[in-house]
Amino acid sequence: MISERARTAHSESADQLARRALDALQGTGGAAVAAAHVESASSGSDGDPAVALGAVRILGADVLAPYILTGQSPPAGETETLGLALGALPPTDPPPAAPPDGPEQAWTMAWIDWGLSTALSRLDPARSPAPAAPLPQAPPRCDDSAPRHLPPTPAPEGGDRAHGSDGTAREGWVPWSVRMGQLASLALPGLDGPVHDAARSGVLGLARGATRATLRRDFPTAARITRWLAWLDADGQRLPLDPMLLTEHTGLLGGGDRTALDTAVARRLLGVEAV
């Protein structure tokens, strides 16, 4: 079991890595993100390269956001570092089943790994050092008319095709939108799959989830969910609220490097240059 202290170390390392990605995206820091982060951890007296590589896995495809969003190529060493991070503890194959059948956290990590691995191979197909991560199961679908806190609930035996169900579990918009927020690193241009399809069919749930998180002043969660709204806007979906104003709001009221990165990515998705 991971200790509280180790958890804090990973979280702090992920924050620092997010800051590097943000700086690279905004052109205010070096172009290297993951490589510079791991290098810094290896050379510092209190750094731990294993923790730094773990942070890469926490951020997932977000470490590649500066290159995906600007079209610049990752500098030499960047893809090797990502290969190292993915190779240190290869993604489980086959991935765990989706909730409620499988373990929530491991399934979420499997998707974040898929995002990193897929973004890496799309960005630099010739030099991708890691094998493609296996595609995990689709998330439960958001049921707008279900009780809002309904946990993932298996569909009736054989599915309920008469009501548009394809047999996947359904879930209330509160836990569903929070989980989509945890998968926000997938909300990048060029990534598309079952999670993105779930976002497309859960527009209202995402808008409600972002609204709820904002009103609860949980700005990290609000920014993550709002990023999906920005992705959907870029995807051409009609939204029940203005994602630009909400992005500005969570960016101005929220704090922390990961929230700042989510905000910057959302602004790019919405076609607004970073501040």
Next chain:
Amino acid sequence: MSPAPARTAHDIGSRALTWLHANREHGALSDVPRADLADEAEAYKAVGETALAASLVLRSGVAGTAELGLARELLEFCWGQLDDGSLLYERMLRHPLATDPMETYAHFFRGGYRHPKVERLIAHTVALRSTHVVEHIPNRRLAVANAARVVGLDHGPGASDWAGLTRATWLGATPEPWHIDWLTGYSVTHTAFHLTDWGRLPDGLPTDLAHYLTRWLPVWTDIWAEAGQWDLMAELMIVGTCLPEPWTEDDDWQRLAAVQHADGMVPRDDQPVDGDAAQRFDAHQHPTIVALIAGTLALVRALDTPKQPGS
């Protein structure tokens, strides 16, 4: 609404009514000098709110014999506190621009009471442009408009511009749902209450406002339930019963039932309830009225809404 929460809603309302009836003397105005009553709207506000809830029970058509008896006695008690309406009349004479006597009178009118001199004065007041531009907050102007409608005076030159009044409210602008606060939450609920005359006219909500509320009520109800703001949570549950397609969640009714005390009192929030009976009445009479209205209107809508096939 499925049968289980309909029963819960009924039980909540019934217990709240019992408590309001049993504790009604704590709301008596006998200790307040009559001059103060004529001068201060706050002094008799609670009597008006009790009268509103009682009038809605009588209007509902779903109350049992015992509940109808309690509601009738409660309304009679409130009418007596206002000296059979004379106090409203005196206040109108003394403060011609005050609209609260007319708003309060509407509750009694709904319950079958009449005071001809008050009504003549209201008819005169409603015809004045001045009444329609009193500098109330926007949702309060809808309260005045609805009072005139209930009393049957919302026509002719004095008729309210409902569309204009609606658009002047926060809700009427369908703003960013993530930028609401506690006090504005109450503005939203009251805009919906007055537009629909407390659920009697669900189509009184313009279609876009009904859609907007359907989208965001679940969020607002959730966050104020989490914050333990039972009074606002229950008001939002009333709004759900006022929609053309009523919105309700079983969990909300279970939560409201769980916070209600055994004697029927509903605390306004999650803070400890203390004080003697009079202090408790003073502090928690409002949320208990809200719970009575919520339970009553939910039951009305549960019974008048056609069942979905298979539900």
